[in-house]
Amino acid sequence: MSSMIRLEAVSKRYPARKDSAAVTALSETDLTIDRGEIFGVIGRSGAGKSTLIRLINLLERPSSGRVEVDGVDLTALDASRLRAARRQIGMIFQHFNLLSSRTVFDNVALPLELAGLSRAEIKSKVQPLLELVGLADKSGRYPAELSGGQKQRVGIARALATEPKVLLCDEATSALDPETTRSILALLGDINEKLGITIVLITHEMQVIKQICHRVAVLDAGAVVELASVESVFTRPRAPITRSLLSAATxxxxxxxxxxxxxxxxxxxxxxxxxxxxxxxxxxxxxxxxxxxxxxxxxxxxxxxxxxxxxxxxxxxxxxxxxxxxxxxxxxxxxxxxxxxxxxxxxxxxxxxxx
Structure with missing residues (x-):
């Protein structure tokens, strides 16, 4: 299986400020994520998970190293080509980030409007996405009228609007109750199967990893301390932090x-x-x-x-x-x-x- 995402010796350091020392959020990380897989990244708060996921689409630029997505070195692109490359990388967030003044349809349509598509083209793309995420009957509703799970489904549809090859999920279910979490993860699994999209999922919950992921990287203090199939991590954990996370989950x-x-x-x-x-x-x-x-x-x-x-x-x-x-x-x-x-x-x- 070919790789979709490759990180080579990637580090992210934040310089010292007047009231704090310099921080290394990610250190010399090598990581390869296969095309079409659901890849989990887990660790405690402060382990470097969110930094890692934001490095994949260069919302955070690495202090050193190379980030490659679908064979393209993002760190070598100028601003214009990077914007184009990012259209191939969708992202959903913990707190949904919907625009309260726009309807469900218009929230999903936003990236297509920014890309300059006509209203007819937008409609032809948005309606099937709303059907895919189970919100075809909520097209004219506003975010305030939706449940947390419905809001996240809107976020997923919006992230898919530009037909990306990669979907990044930053703690996408941590604001949801367990039953809604299971339904959102099931939806992501269905999307992965139907569209063949590569999904990278950041979480601090082993139960999330267990339900949906194929492989998982365990982060601790900015370093990958374990990387294996989910079956292997659950049955033969090696790192102390992995065993600790498993004990809490199981x-x-x-x-x-x-x-x-x-x-x-x-x-x-x-x-x-x-x-x-x-x-x-x-x-x-x-x-x-x-x-x-x-x-x-x-x-x-x-x-x-x-x-x-x-x-x-x-x-x-x-x-x-x-x-x-x-x-x-x-x-x-x-x-x-x-x-x-x-x-x-x-x-x-x-x-x-x-x-």
Missing amino acids: GDDVPPHLRARLSQHPIGGDTLLRLRFSGPHAESPVISRLTKAQGIEVSILHGQVDVVRHASFGTLIVALPVAGDALAAAIRFLESENVVVEPLGYLPASLRAAG
């Missing part, structure tokens, strides 16, 4: 009353492990086989099975009353069963039944 974090008592050193009680299963292993009796093979009484404190991109994955938090060689043998057995094992710490024996 509910597989250690219960607070146990977390407060965890020690990093054996204290004569139980070892706490987080186990991650994927594919057919998510539903196999691995814990039962461990008990039979090692003679270990395992306490399950928390667990669930979920689905990401049609593949099952599961997580368990378990307590094992072993340490040292016996613990090492148990971990080797679990890993031989294709389980990803993450030691979390040690619990006093008195807390074993508390989970």
